[in-house]
Amino acid sequence: MTDADAYIEDFARFIQASPSSYHAAAEVGRRLEAAGFDRLNEADAWAMPKPKGRKPRRQFVIRDGAVVAWNIPAGASGLTPFRILGSHTDSPGFKLKPNGSISAHGWRQASVEVYGGPLLNSWLDRELELAGRIVTRDGREVLARTGPYLRIPQLAIHLDREANDGLKLDRQQHTQPIFGTVGAGEGSILAVLADSAGVRVDDIAGFDILAADTAAPARFGAGRSLFAAGRLDNLTSVYASLVALLQAKPAADSISVLAAFDHEELGSSSRSGANGPLLEDVLTRIGSGLGASSDDRHRSWAASWCVSADAGHAVHPNYPDRHDPANRPVAGGGTLLKLNANQRYASDAHGSALWQRLADAAGAPVQVFVSNNTVPCGSTIGPLTATRLGIRTVDVGVPLLSMHSARELCHVDDAVALADTVTAFYAGS
Template identity: 65%
Template sequence: MDATPSYIDDFARFIYESPSSYHAVAEAARRLDLAGFTRLAERDAWPEQPGRHYIVRDGALIAWVQPVGAGPTTPFRILGAHTDSPGFKLKPKPTIGSHGWLQAGVEVYGGPLLNSWLDRELELAGRLVTHDGTEHLVRTGPFLRIPQLAVHLDREVNNGLTLDRQRHLTPVFGVGDVTQADLIGHLAGLAGLDGSDIAGYDLLTADTAPPATFGLGGELFAAGRMDNLTSVHAGLLALILAGDAAFPGEGDGDGDGDGVGGEASAAPAISVLAAFDHEEIGSASRSGAAGPLLDDVLTRIGAGLGATVTDRLRAYAESWCLSADAGHAVHPNYPERHDPANLPVLGGGPLLKINANQRYATDATGAALFARTCARAGVTYQEFVSNNTVPCGSTIGPLTATRLGIRTVDVGVPLLSMHSARELCHVNDPAALSAAVAVFFTPER
């Protein structure tokens, strides 16, 4: 798990395969399948024996490693992240336009840095749902563009750009007669369907520029959706390592499809990757961190181990959650926006995020845990706290701590240009986070 080019190359492939939360979950599921994990359906009974399993709920995924020797009071080690990113979501009746242009009706999703989405080739990606409820993933490749008004037509644009969310952010995708164009029919065709088959859709924009390393020594990495695919990818690789450690052998070595193979050894915790959807819009959904998803899964795992209500609370009392989301590195052009004494830099390792008002869930015991974890992993970390005059955002960390009472620590990879169509990190920091998470999943005995 060291910071080699292979890690950032794999991360770039993961980003490319994940233009939407639904695609990110599909790519994570593909990798878990290859690693010997078994997909479970929420409507089915779940196996009670040890193993490596995962479930998918819409654009969210929860995966876990239940080792041999786990019992009713075995604690959980949870890595919480989110699969969604800011952008634009396709509205109903999406084919619009004027003055000979074909345009897509979109709604702002989350809090994107709006100007960063101008004059980029964008794609639509997400899921189409047919009348029988079947879901089909689709992506267009380069298809849309939000054109900016030329400087010749707005001589004051460089003195301040103001974008009206309804009038100025409607992307173009062609020219012609709006009454003859059928955007949904085109998308359905890409999925091998007819437009009349489509009863619903969840489709968002994504930047199509490929991830790239650049700068002196190739130490900088730029890509879209790093908030928060950095954490999803880091947690996914760490969980696969935890599964390999709990069940030595190549994949599902015993061939019975249950994800258990070879000799197995007990571990002091059940490792969990919780990749939620909808964090960028408040997490209040059935697949978001404010919903019941994580509680549902942990309750069912405990039930399979014979846990009573008291046993479950005892397990939670010894459990930990790392809420892993992107954080802010100091911006060299705007240093006054940061706390003057806490100035994390790219390449300095993952962030420990702290806020006096518990917008981040870190406290002193959590800080000590993360310090021990990073020391064991051999990585450095940095503290982040907001400037008192700049309001602090929040994460899924306080939600998890509030809903479940599990001790939670907020961490993440430092970025520049967060919520831009294209964000920036150091090539070493994502790998350092994954190394720390791998150690977190294997607590000291």
């Protein structure tokens, strides 16, 4: 079993190092390289020499804000199946628009666009930073983050006496953050970003910059069992898969794969999203390096598994009517096995049996999540992966409260249970 205190402490550091999908992918890559994984470039030929003795081949590739890593056991062939843990690096929030500095009524503001489906009100009155990537005129990509720099101020109750009866925010007018006052002499947003990235502002040719809450993660509550932080959806799964890949003794008869995609909150249709070619590209190239024919590749995938790990919902004590009356997962009750009759999740009977076997091997509890019939069910990368590749897939996750808030909540034991169960998955249980 994983040491819960050490796990959550390091998870908090991982979150703080990952204010954007680009930072998350880079942090995963940094930790993989420190553990002896080799980074490959997609534009290069991928050399996969025969391993010496029983030493596995451990490699990874980063594509924009996504990262895929794999551990190939000695003796693997083109027929060896894959065990894939799929997650995503992005979270809902706000993205900086071009010409992102504006002024109004004495205030300097950032012009931002809503990214995904955030709980808008949760972003009010928080110190935010800007973080993401900058591309220079010569094509070089660098990461940038400003630290606390922005705030979306809420209108005072004195000027909106009905605010507590139903706050409604206009996505354009009411969500533009302030960062200073007109005439105060501060530099432009791009200048601040350039300084944080160590480049000249005149060299910036493009950027993908998002806002992130700067409040530190925190344990609290009875027994310090609760954990609050930004971006738990879905860094809980990214981190669990990373820890599992690094600590699991890999199965001799399967190739362990970490696949952390970008743009899930937008529908995953991008070159680095789960609906794009990234995973297929990587699996095909691994198979080719192992001598797989086209027929071998399809046989390998038919014997493979993908665990799609994303956040799920714990029963909210103040809104119990929003949950299924017979399946009511609670915080601290274990990981979620996510089911949906309309294939919003990819789990089926075989996937359910697999996840239960893995949980039993890990000594970790499992709960079932099914939506209330009157509440539309969200979706994940699971159905996309199953549809694109034909690989059998099961949807799981950690139960949260306040999903898509700027600051979400989980139980420490559930986060640890996910890592333990994924470790059993990679170990071939």
